[in-house]
Amino acid sequence: MQVMKxxxxxxxxxxxxxxxxxLGTAAAAAPADILNNPYVHSINTLLEQGVTHVRTEGxxxxxxxxxxxxxxxxxxxxxxxxAYGSVTGNATLLDAIRRASDAGYxxxxxxxxxxxxxxxxxxxxxxxxxLAVQPxxxxxxxxxxxxxxxxxxxxxVRAHGIMYEYADGLFHPGDYISRGEACSAVYAxxxxxxxxxxxxxxxxxLIYTPYVSQLSPVYAVVGCEGASLLMGMKAKGxxxxxxxxxxxxxxxxxxxxxxxxxxxxxxVAGQYDLRTTIYPAPLAAYASRYGKVLDISGSSPxxxxxxxxxxxxxxxxxxxxxxxxxxxxxxxxxQTQSLLCNNHVVLVNGYDRRNGKYHIADxxxxxDTDKEYSYWIDGATFERIxxxxxxxxxxx
Numbered sequence: 001m002q003v004m005k006x007x008x009x010x011x012x013x014x015x016x017x018x019x020x021x022x023l024g025t026a027a028a029a030a031p032a033d034i035l036n037n038p039y040v041h042s043i044n045t046l047l048e049q050g051v052t053h054v055r056t057e058g059x060x061x062x063x064x065x066x067x068x069x070x071x072x073x074x075x076x077x078x079x080x081x082x083a084y085g086s087v088t089g090n091a092t093l094l095d096a097i098r099r100a101s102d103a104g105y106x107x108x109x110x111x112x113x114x115x116x117x118x119x120x121x122x123x124x125x126x127x128x129x130x131l132a133v134q135p136x137x138x139x140x141x142x143x144x145x146x147x148x149x150x151x152x153x154x155x156x157v158r159a160h161g162i163m164y165e166y167a168d169g170l171f172h173p174g175d176y177i178s179r180g181e182a183c184s185a186v187y188a189x190x191x192x193x194x195x196x197x198x199x200x201x202x203x204x205x206l207i208y209t210p211y212v213s214q215l216s217p218v219y220a221v222v223g224c225e226g227a228s229l230l231m232g233m234k235a236k237g238x239x240x241x242x243x244x245x246x247x248x249x250x251x252x253x254x255x256x257x258x259x260x261x262x263x264x265x266x267x268v269a270g271q272y273d274l275r276t277t278i279y280p281a282p283l284a285a286y287a288s289r290y291g292k293v294l295d296i297s298g299s300s301p302x303x304x305x306x307x308x309x310x311x312x313x314x315x316x317x318x319x320x321x322x323x324x325x326x327x328x329x330x331x332x333x334x335q336t337q338s339l340l341c342n343n344h345v346v347l348v349n350g351y352d353r354r355n356g357k358y359h360i361a362d363x364x365x366x367x368d369t370d371k372e373y374s375y376w377i378d379g380a381t382f383e384r385i386x387x388x389x390x391x392x393x394x395x396x
Contacts, residue, residue, distance in 0.1 A: 030197045031060045033299065036306035039180040042187035045195040050087040051077040052183060062180030063300035069093025069114035070179065071123060072100040074186045075130050079103065081190060082134075105130045121173025123182060124153030124163060131156075131189060144171045162188045201309040206350035209235040209313065209361050214266075216369035218244045222276045223266030224345040225315070226251060227363035229287055231347045232313040232395040238291030251278060251286050257333050258282075275330040275339050280317070284393045292396040299392055301383045307394050308351040308358075317391035320344040320364070322381055325388050340389065350376070358382045 031054055034043045043062055046052045052074060054060050066074075073096040077087045091099070093114050100106040106126055110116075118126075131137060141155035144165060148154075154171045157163040163185050165171045187194070212234070214220045214227035226248040233239040239247065254261035256274065264276035284295040296307070296314075304314050319325055319342045328341040350359025356379035365373035386392075 031058065032310040032312060033059045033296075033303040033306050034062050034180070035197065035199070035201050035310065036302050037062045037180050039184040040197050041194050042184040043180055044197045045187055045192050046074075046183050046190070048195050049081060049190075049192060051081060051186065051190070052179075057294050057296060059294070059296055059299070059303075060179065061299065061303065062183075063178050063303055064298060065117035065176040066123070066179045066182045067093075067115050068106070068110040068118055069097055071118045071126060071182065072096040072106050072110065074182060075105050075126055076100045076103070078186055078190055079105075079130065081192070100126075104133075117176040119173060120163070120171065120175050120177045121148060121151055121154060123177045123185070124157045124171075124173070125151050126153070127162060127185060127189065128153035128156045146170045146173065148173060157185065160188075201306065201353075203354055204350070204352040205309050205311065206359055207235050207308070207311060207313050209347065209349045211361060211372040211374070212244055212363055213365050213369060213373075214244070214363040215366060218248075218267075220244060220248055220266040221269045222264070222271070223248050224363050225262070225278050225283055226266060228315045228345045228347040228361070229283060229293075229393060229395070231361050231363065232315055232349070232393075233287060233291055233293075235313045235347075235349060236291060236395045238395070242290075252282050256331060272328075273331075275332070275337075275341075277343050277345075280315075280391050280393045283315075287393070287395075294394050294396070295392075296394045297389075297391045299390060301379070301386065304348065304386075304392060305351050305353070308348060309353070312394050312396050314348045315345060315393040315395070316348050316382075316386055317343065317345050317389055318382075318385045319388075322377070322385050325385070348382075352376075356380075 030044050034040050039062060043060060070093065073093055076096050076099045080088045094111065097106065097110045097114060101108045140159045141152060142159035144154050144158060154173055158165060209231050212227045212231045214223045220227060227244055230239060230244055230247045248266050252261035254263055256263055258275055258277045258279045259281065261282055262278040264271040264274040280295045280297045284293045287293040307314055323342060325340050326342045327338050329336050330339050344364065347361040348358050349361050357376045358379065359376050360374060362373045365371060
């Protein structure tokens, strides 16, 4: 009897482990930043089939503009999928352009500018060119006031429910198409069954975060980048025994270029001849020695929301007191650059979908250095300032 009980317990434990591993695998298949996107299911379907891919930083960036190389990859992989039942390989984007050009789907001169963003009109033209040579092609079109007369693509994709006009009734063919919308259009012509992603994001999240002041006990008056990131690290269980001074002192330094390291001293005010900051790329690279940290600069507010609701705190570059941006000229390695001079960096450790507010852990607690300075801020204020640069780092 005891043997049977032990066997049942082992079976239950094994089942639980397998189930947990399955859940972990499923979660890993969908990048965090697509979970708050209206095209999440289409994106996930194409990712699973290898028609599209995440970017090198491990995020999909659904709201980023699609470029020529990525557009060619989408269409040539779709052609392979429809012809052979699977994508034949992971070619480079230049190879994808060459293949798509040889097939007549895209212009050959895309090879000269593979990183150029593609417009909605160009993307619609590519889809039309591809579909026009498929069996059963139906040339029905839909009237759109701003569709170019020499491009049947917009009218065709609208008529067949592949892409749509905006709320104003116009197609806006000159606007850039996002990676997410492009996936939605490609999914519509792929013939694939939709691979749903459960909406596992909560309505509101406030991530527990050990507070780090940049003013006390360590006076790092311009050390907001390190203080904010250290809070995010501690929130995820990294650097639990590390103090702010050690974290700041270990950061890479540079004499004038924040793209290469921290410029100046984080402990000294009034260094007006220096742009005393460090940009997200070297900051994330430095913190990666202690935990999983990614530079997600360029991410849209919606992508940040998905990260936070997934439990990942975000270091966001803003302005001090959320004031309008001010600029000054700085000497960066011998070159004059006009840069934002009232820079401030905070940790975003909460978001509420119901009211659009973000929760801020702000290291600059000058009104009372003995107290934690944290608050909810309305989405319009946060996004207006964040969108000036879209500089951000996420801690997983």
